[in-house]
């Protein structure tokens with residue numbers, strides 16, 4: 001395919017991804033802090049600032065590949081009492097950690113946890129005001145299917161937002177970043193989970209993910225309008241925004 005995943009069969013790719021998140025579910029949140037030096041918190045805050053959930057009207061939010069609920073809890077905090085959030089992930093172990101976290105929160109928000117695949121959402125058409133996916137879409141074998149599903153479940157006027165690793169556009173930073181991702185990340189992975197190999201695979205999936213420009217084209221191909229993106233931290237991540245009209 002043009003995503004460069006031809007070397008890994010699609011089913012095999014999903015299996016490798018599932019294996020990683022099964023292994024790390026319990027330690028996922030600490031791993032995120034270690035591997036991003038805490039930056040993922042800032043990136044998620046910028047993402048959720050773009051969600052702008054209504055504090056007065058009903059607001060239905062879907063967070064796909066929502067894992068342990070990190071984005072969902074932020075949307076809940078930003079929204080009002082009529083904000084309803086569905087957290088969907090293919091991996092029930094990740095969702096279980098999210099549910100346990102929700103139970104411990106003083107204001108957990110109106111959250112529902114659903115096991116499902118981004119490529120084939122077990123959800124009806126045209127129900128959501130906003131769809132987010134953070135560090136999830138690069139793990140999905142068929143990005144075009146995930147985008148088509150995002151479009152299907154959004155209402156007209158609904159907002160698509162995607163936070164993902166991207167192409168570093170600062171000279172010099174690219175080399176530091178390569179060193180960090182190919183050497184340091186698998187080492188942290190091995191130290192915390194006993195196995196660095198799955199993390200090496202995840203780092204490769206970042207490399208093979210389309211550039212920010214190309215990804216914007218794929219979003220438009222799925223039928224979205226007003227596609228734009230913002231690079232953060234020198235392009236280590238980008239947030240893509242688009243609308244269903």
Ligand code: SAM
Pocket residue numbers: 017018021064065066067068069070071088089090091094116117118119133134135136139140141
């Ligand atoms: N969004 C969370 C965050 O930012 O902390 C979790 C991101 S984590 C790096 C990637 C998540 O994508 C994992 O929880 C994994 O189970 C999920 N995932 C992988 N493939 C998926 C698929 N096809 N459909 C839905 N979720 C998927």
